[in-house]
Amino acid sequence: MLSKEALQKIAESQKNELEIVETGTKRALLEKITIDVPHAIILSGIRRCGKSTLLKQLMKKTKQGAYFNFEDPRALFFEVSDIDKLQETLDEVYGKNDCYFFDEIQTVPNWERLIRGLLDRNKKCMLTGSNVSLLSKEIGTKLTGRHLTYELFPFSYSETLQFNQQKQSRITAEQYLTEGGFPEVHKYKRKDILRELFDDIIARDIIARYGLRETKLLKELLLFLLSNIGKEYSNNNLAKTFEFGSVSTVISYISYFEESYLIFTIPKFDFSYKKQIINPKKVYCIDGGMITANTVSFTEDKGRVLENAVFIHLRKKYKEIYYFKDKHECDFVTREKGKITNAVQVCTELNEENREREIAGLQEAMKKLKLQTGTIITLNQEDKLGSIKIEPVWKWMNT
Numbered sequence: 001m002l003s004k005e006a007l008q009k010i011a012e013s014q015k016n017e018l019e020i021v022e023t024g025t026k027r028a029l030l031e032k033i034t035i036d037v038p039h040a041i042i043l044s045g046i047r048r049c050g051k052s053t054l055l056k057q058l059m060k061k062t063k064q065g066a067y068f069n070f071e072d073p074r075a076l077f078f079e080v081s082d083i084d085k086l087q088e089t090l091d092e093v094y095g096k097n098d099c100y101f102f103d104e105i106q107t108v109p110n111w112e113r114l115i116r117g118l119l120d121r122n123k124k125c126m127l128t129g130s131n132v133s134l135l136s137k138e139i140g141t142k143l144t145g146r147h148l149t150y151e152l153f154p155f156s157y158s159e160t161l162q163f164n165q166q167k168q169s170r171i172t173a174e175q176y177l178t179e180g181g182f183p184e185v186h187k188y189k190r191k192d193i194l195r196e197l198f199d200d201i202i203a204r205d206i207i208a209r210y211g212l213r214e215t216k217l218l219k220e221l222l223l224f225l226l227s228n229i230g231k232e233y234s235n236n237n238l239a240k241t242f243e244f245g246s247v248s249t250v251i252s253y254i255s256y257f258e259e260s261y262l263i264f265t266i267p268k269f270d271f272s273y274k275k276q277i278i279n280p281k282k283v284y285c286i287d288g289g290m291i292t293a294n295t296v297s298f299t300e301d302k303g304r305v306l307e308n309a310v311f312i313h314l315r316k317k318y319k320e321i322y323y324f325k326d327k328h329e330c331d332f333v334t335r336e337k338g339k340i341t342n343a344v345q346v347c348t349e350l351n352e353e354n355r356e357r358e359i360a361g362l363q364e365a366m367k368k369l370k371l372q373t374g375t376i377i378t379l380n381q382e383d384k385l386g387s388i389k390i391e392p393v394w395k396w397m398n399t
Contacts (some may be wrong), residue, residue: 001079007089010074024053025163040115040125045152046261046286050183051128055101064099066090071104080110099124154287155181157397170380173394177305180289194293205260225283227295230307232280261286269322282323284311307346310377313397330365340369345376
């Protein structure tokens, strides 16, 4: 519990900081968000991807609202019972209004009660959070039908070009593939920020939150997955390799990595849901820079760096992504509303050694999934082979 005086000091301090901080590069997601709805707006994503900046851009866009960051160490003892005092304080600091912007709301136990209370009073709420599971579980039970969720990723390739005042080209694309899109990396030109962020996410969003003790094994597992981007894995094999007590431990750890937005896993496509569950999965990372900053083997493998970037670009548009494997293999197929919509193959360069294999995998997926067209993403090639379009990644990612 916090006193009214303490809340007043925190709110005034945060307001002063807010006024001097730049709103940064305009995020593409900004245009898709409208606050003129009777719902809480949720901005979810990995730490330091720019959620707070986007929240401030929303405040500037709407020209109204009061701001409070719950991850401020001074707000550590804030409780849901303090909501009335907080609302009074924010009205005094920002002027009476009907719009509230709350940063890192997941740090407050039972935070959904706070938001539900404001919504019941016809207030507008914009929230950020760094844990997809925490938000979705609590939203699902307490704010059903009263929220809209948007996922924010690190800078896209086009946003990175805008930030660095660069033009699209193979050179800038290859830089993006290995440096990634975390805003602070581009602002300060320091990749060690990603090593600190990696450790911070493990410590705060995984170990502390779930009360874990086997921290060494957990980190080894995560580094192993990051070193094997785009490769198949099975939970049973991982349990044996790392000598976990049970397969369920591996499943739990991987779910923690996904919930913190560090990684994504995709299943092998099958029309049978049961088979999808038991088939090996593949893993991808939120950001190419996060991988290259924290692993050794991945850095020089342009093929997997490219494949990871293609996956992330697809993931921003599609929630259902699979890999296809039968006689041949296709890297990605996407599904929307129960219908397969895209088949995408990835290789750094189509040449005499791999042309037949790459095209055969894509064509097989197209035939079995009844798709009229397919796409091959390369570093710099552009062509068309019948119904197959070959695109350079620096053009494809900039759309």
